[in-house]
Amino acid sequence: MRIYRTRSDPGLPDDSIQSLFEDERGRVWVSGFRGLAVFENGRFTAVPAVPAGIVHAIASDHHGGLWLSMWVTAADYGLVHLVGGKIVEQAPWKNLGGGPGTGLAPDLDGGVRTGLFNGGMAYFRAGQIRNLPLHDSRGRTGRLLELAGDRDGSLWAAAENGLSRIQNGRVATLTTANGLPCDAVHWIIQDDRSSYWLYTRCGLLRIARDELDAWETDSKRMVRVTTFDTADGIRPVATLKGFRPGVTKASDGKIWFLNGETVSVIDPSRVGINTLPPPVHIERIAADGRTYSSTQSLRLPPHVRNLVIEYTALSLTAPDKVRFRFQLEGQDPDLREVVNHREVQYSNLAPGNYRFRVTASNDSGVWNETGDATEFTIAPAYxxxxWFRALLAAAAMGLLWAGYQFRVRQLERESKQLRDVIETIPAMAWTARPDGSNEFVNRRWAEYTGLSAEQTAGGGWTAAIHPDDRVAYSELWRASLASGKPLEAEGRFRRSANGEYRWFLARGVPLRDQHGKILRWYGSLTDIEDRKRVEEERERLRQLEADLAHINRVSMMGELAASIAHEVNQPLAGIVSNGSASLRWLTGDTPNVEEVREALHDIVRDGKRAGDVIARIRALTKRSSPPREKLDLNETIGEVLAIVGDEARKNSMVIRTQFADDLSPVSGDRVQLQQVLLNLIMNAMEAMSTVRDRARQLTIVARNVVPGEVQVTVQDAGAGLDPNTMGRIFDAFYTTKTGGMGMGLSISRSIVENHGGRLWATANEGPGTSFHFTLPKYPGEN
Known part of the structure; x- marks a missing residue:
């Protein structure tokens, strides 16, 4: 054996080898982190086109080139195609769906399939990428760990969620639901004896090819599996890491594979199959600690809380690898599979008939499909x-019927109470259909109008309305029907007993469904005859008060007739004088045009002055008052002083004013407020008419007061008021004058209060009396 190292073989890229691959020409390709080399003719030759990085897998493209699955390279290389020692195409993992790659499966068309560590598979050919997700029966996608081609052209994908077979675009996944002891499969390889070997997290598995072919036809079929675990020298691992490939088959048929951190070899030709299915037997049944034999038709007592069934299967070769499948029919929805576990426990089984069936397989996956079975019954408590449940059902039905009858009677009582309320309320109630036709009227309607429900139905109810009100009332009703807005209208309705018409207020509101559609109208008619009479009386009194105020103003104008005549005569005298002078200047030998022009200007001025006096007097003597407006009280007081000025001078009275420059405006009726001021000023002048020993001084003050009010004070220097009568001076028809009516101050107080203010009197510290009134500031003023 010879060991190759970089110091003795400079073509070798690294002493830490990652992946090995032998191509169809017998060349061995070796990858390390620093690059790739090829071993041929006894020496290593570096491939400089391949950058440094991790090579997870190497595969032939079937045309003399290689596919490389790389990771952590300087140029972000992912899937690399190497031809003639040069990279001809490559695709980064981010374009392929996420890396690194976990296996390579080239096809004859120049494309390659690669597994993706984050799940699924990608196909790359001529720069085009197509992804294929791999899901198990529950829709889960697991990380793909290895790809392997089959002799029939199909593709095997080993993944964390099972083993998938891909053929003709169809994907089928083998999982624990089909008999695998665990789902995670690291790799798959086919031996020369028509069996597949799978390295999984729970050991090395052998599955016959005909088992997988039968499973592919029926994806729900259970496959027979032979498991080799730690007892056989297999070291299962959660993640297979290190050298690639993880498994290979030698020319002699032996399978070499990474076994944990070691390399192991297995010869499939020398691994026998135990074809003898194990006999199965149910040994005993225990219910709440009491043991029963597993005889047929066993009857257990009621209230079984804990049931234990013990079973076994005989296997002399590997008893710890016996697998059992069992089902308690009536309790378990499907078969349950366990390994080397020989009892099952159930809790709180309901009364009924049960059948327990169990089968077993040996260590080679050969199943005894007949197994063993037993039946038993759990007796019900009373x-x-x-019959007890039927009795309860009958009792429940009886209670429901009693409850139903009780509810019906309750609703009938409530309906009767509601009808009694509607029939006896002191108003006429009605309902109408969405088109406005009458549907119901209560008894009070029939008693008042004399119209029956039949006569009122539809539009017959309009016969009860006064002819003068019928058109206006009907138009309001039609407008409400068209807009869906509540109805509120007044009209006179005829009483059948004496033919009298009385005023009623009609109100109606719509009832709508959940979509806003009107289902019905509900309404009432309330007698407002008394309210109407009160309103008419109030209007009559208001008119009377206005008439009295007008009389009061005219009366004051009579008292001021001499002063008013003097005010008008002065500008008229000036007009006559200037006119005569103008005639003289024009009839001279040389007309004095300049003097005539000045005289004419004086005539215009005096004419306007006389017109202003007459306009103020006309405004005060009008019967109707103008609407309220924004007023400057300083200006309003000045207009009144212009009227009484001559009267004051004739009686040797001095009028002093103290007007605030920043006086806030008020909202009021100009004529009515002038009447109040005129009343107070005339009273003050009359109070000082007998004063001989001091100045007759009248002071008028206008100022802002808080909060938000303007105050006017009229102060005289007269004899003052008797303290005993000061509280009565504002009463109607009370007067201290010999020829007075006693209405002036009463009317003035009413005017001020209608403006939202108040009027009161106080005694001066010296001689005389002060009258004060306040008014709210104009809205919006600070």
């Missing part, structure tokens, strides 16, 4: 008998 509550497990058919």
């Amino acid at each position: 509550y497990q008998t058919v």
Whole structure:
């Protein structure tokens, strides 16, 4: 024996050899991490085209070239095609579906199949890639560990999830469900005696070819397997690593393979087959610790909690390799398989008839298909008998029937209660179909309108509506039907007893299904006659109050008639004077046009002044008030002072104003607020008319107060009010004047309160009285 090393054989790439391969010309290819070499004519020759890296597998392309499965190379080489010492094509593993590769199977068409460590297989030919996932019967994909071709042209794929056979595009996978002792298969090789050898995680297996052919025809068939394990010198491993290939067959038919970390050889021609099936026998049955013989038609007592069945099979060659398959019919859905285990335990079996059947195989996988069987019965307890269950079922049916009857009566009572409520509520209730035709009315409707359910059905209910309201009411009802929005309408309905029409509020809401479709309308009619009369009375009182306020304003205008006449006469006198002067200037020998122009400007000014006075008086004497608007109280007070200014001067009164420059605007009715100011100013002037010993001074203050209000104060220097009567001055028809009506302050307080403010009076620290009122700031103002 000669040992080759790099120091003595420079063509050898490395002393640590990874893979070996002998091609059809007898050349031996050797790979190490530093490269690839070929051994021919007694010496090694390096192949410089192949880069350094790991070579997992080497295979011939059947045309004089090689396929290499590489990993961890500088150029990210994966699957490499070597022809004439040169790389002619290659594909990285990321394009092939993930590496590294785990086996190579070239075909005669120039393509190659490679296993993928992350699962499945890839086919590479002329730059094209096609992937083939490999699944077991449960849809699992395992890592593919090795590929091997068969003599008939099919391909074997050894993977973690079983052994797959690929032929004519069809894939069948052999697993533990078919008799393998474990799923993970490292490699497969065929011997010269029509058997296959599989190296698995649980040992070395031998399967006859006719067994695999029969399994391929029926994928659910169980195959006979001969297992060689540690007792036979086999060292099962979880992952096969190290040198490649992991197995090879010599020319003498012996199979050499990696056995753990050693190399072993097996001669299939000298491995015999035990053709004698082992006899099988069920020894005994134990129920809750009590032993019974395995006789036919055994009857066990009720309440069996723990049942043990012992069985055995005779094998003198390898008793520890006997395999058993058993099934308890009525409990186990399928056959269960165990190795060298001779009893089975069941818990809490239900009463009934059972049949236990067991078969066994020897160490060569030869099965005794007849096996042994026994039958037994577990008696039911009284509550497990058919008659007891029938009694319970009858009782349950009786309870269900009683519950059903109880529920029916309960629903009838609730229905009657609901109908009683609908019939007796102090309103008329109704339902209508989706098209608006009447479906139901309660008894109160019939009593009030005199229309029966038949007369009301469809659209007959409209006969009860006042003729003047019928069209408007019907249009609202049609609009609700069209839009699906709730109905709310008012109308007069005729009472049949005396022919009287009373106001009713009609409300209706739709009932919808889960898709929003209207199924029915529900509604009611509520008598609002009394509310209508109250509203009419309230409107009448409001109108009366407005009339009184108008009378009050006109009355004040009467009191100010002389001042108003003076205010109007002044600009009129100026107009006459300027007009006369203009005529003189125009009739002179030389018309003075410039003087005429200035006089005409004065005439226009005086005309506007007279017009402004008349406009303010007209606004105060109008019966109707303008809508509320945004007001500047400083400006509003100034307009009132323009009216009373002459009256104040005639009575030697001084009016002082203190207006805040940043006074917030308010929302109000200009005429009504001017009326309040005019009332307070006139009262103040009258209160000072008898003052002789001090100045007659009237002070008006407008300022912002918190929170969010504007306050106006009218302060006089008169004689003041009697403290005993101060609380009554705002009452209607109460007055301290000899000719007064007693309505001015009452109307003023109503106006202020309607504006959201308040009006009150206080005594001054000195002489006189102060009247104050507040108003809210205009919305949105800070």
